[in-house]
Amino acid sequence: MGNRVAIVGAGMTKFVRRAQETGKELSYHAAKMALESCGMTLDQIDAVVLGTAPDTFDGVHMKGEYLSDGAGAWGKPYMRSYVGGGTGVFSVAQGWYHIASGLIDTCLVVCEEKMSSYQPHAQAAFLTIFDHTTERPLKPNLLWIFALEMNRYMNTYGLRKEDIALVAVKNKNNALDHPCAQIAKAVTVKDILNSEVLAWPVQRLDVSPVSDGAVALILTNETIAHRVTNKPVWVEGVGWALDTSYWTNRDLCYPRYVEEAARMAYKMAGITDPRHQIHVAEPYDPFDYKELHHMEGLMLCGKGEAPQLTVDGVTQRDGELPTCPSGGLLGVGNPIAAAGLMKVAELFWQLRGEAGKRQIARKPKRGVAQAWGDLMQVGTVVVVGI
């Protein structure tokens, strides 16, 4: 019981707007790269877990079953977990409990998303996520409800759009060093503020793109980890929490569900002072304000303080607490579940010193990744360390 769980390999496809590959093929490529990265073969994998967001993207019912062979699950114990946008980070928790249970020694974690199959635009797939009686008749979409949330956040703390835009500038610039990035770009605050308004205060460059892509990790128990690599990255804590479906009844200025998930993960990891015990963070950033929101939920700073940390350069790659050194969803891209797992993969590479041009010079020893989803409702958190 309570077996230690390590990440020993990672693989990732390019994130692109429209992949020529099918979802099965994307899963296959990521899984193959992850296996090759640690010199393992599929025969050595005991179980496979898969994360992928709504079936409506691909128009395939029971998408987990459809993707199973591409993900390497033929003839193996296989399960698909699901917490909307939080799925990518949750899938690491899923792999963790498989191995920590003592029943499974090695687990392949695959996250895939192919949003381009949805024509003309994947945003329409979200029209059916709302309550069929109280909300769908109003025809809301995600941009509108996140605009509400962003407004509430700005209003509560008296924030300026310029300060929030700095997150997009940082992440899109960071992504210039990521070989798999979809929309890396050297942009300025002015570019963000001049981009098309989608639903005020959300503008085009405040938002991550629609993407296709897949990411895979290999998780093993301690014995096998030491056999496979001399640089295992340990899963020190996992946490998740799902708040009420009635999102309109909540104060949108603070993600309490992220805090609950973080508390669960920190307790497991023995973290009492996250701001100082965590060296690198990959908070979920589908919108620029969300990175700030989530830094506060992760208790990496006080409520309403995240924008100032960004202004002060603390969250830059060479800052005291680098956030989204990968480039995040705003720069690398947002194939929903795969984007969440990309964040854990980034921590894996950063902690091993294998992040190439993105490498944080301070040699981080512990990192936190977090994802968010559903109706501004779920937080999933993973703490990893060496």
Add this chain to the structure above:
Amino acid sequence: MSDRVAIIGIGATQFRSISPDLSYKELMFEAAVKAYEDAGINPRKDVDTFVTCAEDYIEGTSIFDEYVPDQIGAALKPVHTIGGDGLHGLATAFLQIRTGRFEVAVIEAHCKPSNMLTPDGIEACGQDPIYNRPLELNTHFIAGLEMNRFCYETGITYDHCAKVVIKNRKNALNNPIAGRAAKLTLDDFKYADGIACPLTDLDVAQPVDGAVVIVIASEAKAQALKKNPIWITGIGWCNGTPSLESRDWVRPEYVTKAAEMAYQMAKITDPRKEICFAEIDDRYSYKELQHMMALKLCCECGAGQCIERGITDIRGEFPVNPSGGALGMGYLYEATGLARLYCAVEQLRGDAGKNQIKNAKTALIQAWRGLPTTSAVVTILSVSGGNDGK
């Protein structure tokens, strides 16, 4: 610390062909209230993790996991969804408790197919979008093809399959929550509507609305909360190929592999002798026989003779689907496996009323996710937590 995990609470609604008076949230609430009362727990204080099982297309809502927490008392707690049968959810909760980080877990599954306007269309969306869907195959047509091949290769007759239906729907007459109980004879099959020869409408389990909630716990917690918990001694799950073209249409290897994993954990070497009764997936009549073979539960004479000689009758040597199965209780999509688990726990507790099997100490429950999947789960339950035998 012990690795043992037990079932301490069960709750289910009635399974009905329609339920215009209740929303899916109300169905879930009813099952949850019953399960928590049975386990003697308060979900807000005593539960460490919640697992729900659902598929978006069946619910008619994208990212359906958004809508589960409130009615099961799980808001702002660790909750997640598994895109799988309720027994996949059981396996998930089992793994979580075995980590030693969780003591009490809740598993929920439900369905309300009476809300589905186009179930055939939805099920067809589960087929490969490139190779199969252009052929416009109805899912039951694929089952008809499989039934044909299975009967041809094994020598099992259509009458054997019909007798499975007669047995299961009869068993359901004495199961108060069953929604598709009936007294049938072989004659009824002569006049049954054909669906995809040799499959008739009587060979297909008909959908019902309902919800099931199960509470499981670590050994220490189970013994503190429940006088006679039912132990989960083995669990296994496995996927075969999703491709229709390359699978074995006679022998579902994935069921055998899932069973081997569960048997090994439960230290069962001769399942037929060491298990008292089984709840086996019977989405289609022939599936009960096919799954019995894959689970190695047939005697020497084969699955056909098992049904022919009444061995799998409720009063037979090895009762199969004493609950009435999916054919008798109704098909509950992702809740099908949990419904069977619910009935198996009632049997092992001695609470199965007129359907009670004498001295039922060990049970096997198996789920399959229906066509076009090759996804199966097998679990072994026991009264003592050890290998009780018969």
